[in-house]
Amino acid sequence: MGERMRGAAAMGTVMLCLVLLLQQPEVGSAAIHTVGDDLGWTFNVSSWPIGKTFQAGDVLAFNYTPSVHNVVVVDKVGYNWCLVNPIGATVHRSGKDEIKLLKGMNYLICSFPGHCQMGMKLSISAD
Numbered sequence: 001m002g003e004r005m006r007g008a009a010a011m012g013t014v015m016l017c018l019v020l021l022l023q024q025p026e027v028g029s030a031a032i033h034t035v036g037d038d039l040g041w042t043f044n045v046s047s048w049p050i051g052k053t054f055q056a057g058d059v060l061a062f063n064y065t066p067s068v069h070n071v072v073v074v075d076k077v078g079y080n081w082c083l084v085n086p087i088g089a090t091v092h093r094s095g096k097d098e099i100k101l102l103k104g105m106n107y108l109i110c111s112f113p114g115h116c117q118m119g120m121k122l123s124i125s126a127d
């Protein structure tokens with residue numbers, strides 16, 4: 001094989017790799033899920049995840065009025081008992097929070113008194 005042929009072959013290999021890379025179906029492209037759809041993050045939103053699928057790395061977008069709601073990522077105990085648990089968990093309060101889903105179970109609540117009890121809580125499993 002001549003020098004030129006080898007160069008052409010190498011170039012062909014590079015091109016093929018590029019094509020394969022570009023054809024990767026949606027790898028690493030995280031979906032953004034708007035919590036509660038048009039209603040946003042509000043009461044009785046807890047059933048919103050039903051029938052939806054979530055991947056680790058997907059983003060939950062929380063839209064709400066920050067003077068009356070917030071978002072706290074909690075653990076299972078916090079979710080079940082409507083508590084900020086672990087104590088000191090970060091309270092998101094911008095009104096437009098984007099929170100990335102971790103692999104496994106993700107629990108989020110609003111920590112304003114009584115809101116979680118009124119269904120402002122999410123339990124989401126991410127693959």
Ligand SMILES: [Cu+2]
Nearest residue numbers: 069110112115
């Ligand atoms: Cu609230």
